[in-house]
Amino acid sequence: MRNRISTLNMDAVYTKPGYLFRRMQQIAVSIFIEECSEYELTPVQFAALVAIQTHPGIDATRLSAVIAFDRSTLGNVIERLEAKQYVERKPSFEDRRTKLLYLTRSGAALLRDVMPAVDRAQARMLQPLKPADRKLLMALLTQLVDLNNEASRVPLRAEDALEHLGKSN
Amino acid sequence: MRNRISTLNMDAVYTKPGYLFRRMQQIAVSIFIEECSEYELTPVQFAALVAIQTHPGIDATRLSAVIAFDRSTLGNVIERLEAKQYVERKPSFEDRRTKLLYLTRSGAALLRDVMPAVDRAQARMLQPLKPADRKLLMALLTQLVDLNNEASRVPLRAEDALEHLGKSN
DNA sequence: CACAGATTGACAGCATACTTACAATATGGA
DNA sequence: TCCATATTGTAAGTATGCTGTCAATCTGTG
Numbered sequence: 001m002r003n004r005i006s007t008l009n010m011d012a013v014y015t016k017p018g019y020l021f022r023r024m025q026q027i028a029v030s031i032f033i034e035e036c037s038e039y040e041l042t043p044v045q046f047a048a049l050v051a052i053q054t055h056p057g058i059d060a061t062r063l064s065a066v067i068a069f070d071r072s073t074l075g076n077v078i079e080r081l082e083a084k085q086y087v088e089r090k091p092s093f094e095d096r097r098t099k100l101l102y103l104t105r106s107g108a109a110l111l112r113d114v115m116p117a118v119d120r121a122q123a124r125m126l127q128p129l130k131p132a133d134r135k136l137l138m139a140l141l142t143q144l145v146d147l148n149n150e151a152s153r154v155p156l157r158a159e160d161a162l163e164h165l166g167k168s169n
Numbered sequence: 170m171r172n173r174i175s176t177l178n179m180d181a182v183y184t185k186p187g188y189l190f191r192r193m194q195q196i197a198v199s200i201f202i203e204e205c206s207e208y209e210l211t212p213v214q215f216a217a218l219v220a221i222q223t224h225p226g227i228d229a230t231r232l233s234a235v236i237a238f239d240r241s242t243l244g245n246v247i248e249r250l251e252a253k254q255y256v257e258r259k260p261s262f263e264d265r266r267t268k269l270l271y272l273t274r275s276g277a278a279l280l281r282d283v284m285p286a287v288d289r290a291q292a293r294m295l296q297p298l299k300p301a302d303r304k305l306l307m308a309l310l311t312q313l314v315d316l317n318n319e320a321s322r323v324p325l326r327a328e329d330a331l332e333h334l335g336k337s338n
Numbered sequence: 339c340a341c342a343g344a345t346t347g348a349c350a351g352c353a354t355a356c357t358t359a360c361a362a363t364a365t366g367g368a
Numbered sequence: 369t370c371c372a373t374a375t376t377g378t379a380a381g382t383a384t385g386c387t388g389t390c391a392a393t394c395t396g397t398g
Contacts, residue, residue, distance in 0.1 A: 009223040010327065013216045013236065016287075017294045018197045020310045022212065023237055025194035026355075027314065027321045028187045029384095033356090043191065044384065047182045054178040061346060067182065068192055073385050075348070080383080097346040097393045118185075125186045128316030129309065137309040140302055141189045145196065147297030152196045153386065158179065195385075198354095202386090213354065230376060242355050244378065249353080266363050266376040322356065345394070352387080357380100364375070 028125050035121035039114045044069065046118060048077055049111050052087060052101045059098040065157035086110055197294050204290035208283045213238065215287060217246055218280050221256060221270045228267040234326035255279055 013019050032043045041049075047067045052058060055066065060078060064071040078101065081087040086107030089099040103111070126134040149155045182188050201212045210218075216236045221227060224235065229247060233240040247270065250256040255276030258268040272280070295303040318324045 010220065010235070013219050014327075015307075015311075016291045017307060017310075018201055018212055018291055019216065020307070020314055021190070021194045021197040021294070023314045023321065023325075024310060024317075025190045026237070026323070027317045028190040029355085030322050031317075031320050032187055042383070043187055047188065050182050051179065059346080066179070068195070070385050070387095071347085072349085072387080073383085076383075095346080095394070099347075122185045122187055124320070125190070125317070126313070129313055133309055133312075136305065137313065138184075138186060138189070140298065140306040140309070141186075141193060142184075143302075144295070144298055144306065145189055145192045148193075148196045148200075148294070151200055151293070152192065153199050154195070156192075158183075198385085211353070228376080239355055239357095240376090241357080241378085242353090245353075264364070264376080268377075340398085342397090343395085346392080347390100348392105349390080350388085353385085355382100355384080357382080359380085360378085362376080362378105365373080367372090368370085 031124050032118070032121040035117045035124065036114055039110060039117065041110070041114055044077055045081060046114070048074070048081060049086060049103065049107060053103050053108065053111060056102050057100045059092070059100055061098075063101060064154060068152060068154050068156040070154050081107070200293050201287070201290040204286045204293065205283055208279060208286065210279070210283055213246055214250060215283065217243070217250060218255060218272065218276060222272050222277065222280060225271050226269045228261070228269055230267075232270060233323060237321060237323050237325040239323050250276070 029043055032046075036046070044067075047069070048063065051063055051066045055062070058066070060074055061071055063069070063078075064074045069077075078087060078089070082089060085104055088102045088104055090102065092098045092100050126137070129137065198212055201215075205215070213236075216238070217232065220232055220235045224232070227235070229243055230240055232238070232247075233243045238246075247256060247258070251258060254273055257271045257273055259271065261267045261269050295306070298306065
């Protein structure tokens with residue numbers, strides 16, 4: 001009896017989207033860290049490295065828009081990547097407020113080497129589902145994230161960032 | 170041309186489940202905080218309160234299993250809930266290592282009052298999808314989180330926790 | 339040109355989320 | 369009973385993720 005009531009009450013948490021999103025994020029990070037353990041790379045650090053490789057000479061503010069990542073936090077992330085010598089920060093001559101970001105040779109090498117582990121991690125996250133359901137979930141999630149973009153504190157602004165970058169590149 | 174290449178490369182991040190889970194979690198938290206702003210309650214604090222109400226006299230370790238929440242972090246969460254006087258910690262006589270958790274009168278009142286805001290938040294997260302797609306996404310996510318339970322650093326152990334609790338209640 | 343307003347990176351502070359380590363306490367087997 | 373082992377809460381350390389604030393710098397308008 002007790003259990004029946006208890007279970008019912010906890011459903012106020014278990015069956016809600018917010019709870020499931022949090023759990024899934026925890027699981028995803030856990031799997032990512034595990035697969036990439038020999039490189040000591042976090043999901044966020046990986047995303048930052050890919051974005052810097054894709055947009056060499058990008059500044060921190062635009063980088064934050066490109067990966068929908070908070071600007072304050074990003075400072076620390078870049079610091080860590082710099083400490084590991086995967087990234088270089090060079091002062092800009094055009095705008096002395098900004099520092100431009102570049103992948104080092106060692107950062108590019110790491111990115112190349114870590115790719116298989118990242119792919120394994122991404123595959124493992126969806127593994128338990130049937131292939132058709134994986135596609136379905138990804139389609140729905142992509143749609144939902146896109147439609148909810150503005151609800152996020154740091155909306156994705158990939159195109160804007162590219163536009164501005166165009167000038168100095 | 171540059172843009173085409175750039176966009177292609179960033180797809181190594183944008184189209185991956187890990188990235189989408191992170192973004193969706195950010196969006197979900199953002200919406201939750203916004204809807205519950207007048208109560209200054211976070212998603213995790215809410216889950217903890219519901220679990221304590223459901224299992225009065227639970228200890229911190231079992232609470233962490235019931236909401237799949239890291240034990241170390243939970244200490245700080247409880248501290249904050251205690252500071253706001255929503256929760257009481259009483260030493261156990263049976264096991265002097267543990268402290269038993271109870272909702273205060275004010276905590277129970279808050280939980281009752283905040284419920285509509287929480288419901289609004291949960292609804293908003295899925296709002297952009299068609300009703301049928303909302304159900305589909307929830308079904309797939311529930312399944313995936315359940316099947317990936319062991320991959321999480323803090324797997325959900327709802328029943329175990331209940332069992333142990335049964336003795337002292 | 340001057341100056342109001344915006345932008346940039348840095349910092350401080352709060353809240354998850356995790357790891358390892360530790361002291362106090364409990365438990366089960368010799 | 370004694371003692372190896374496990375459990376509990378706590379703390380320190382790292383890493384996101386967010387809010388503010390601030391000084392330096394840039395930009396657009398008058």
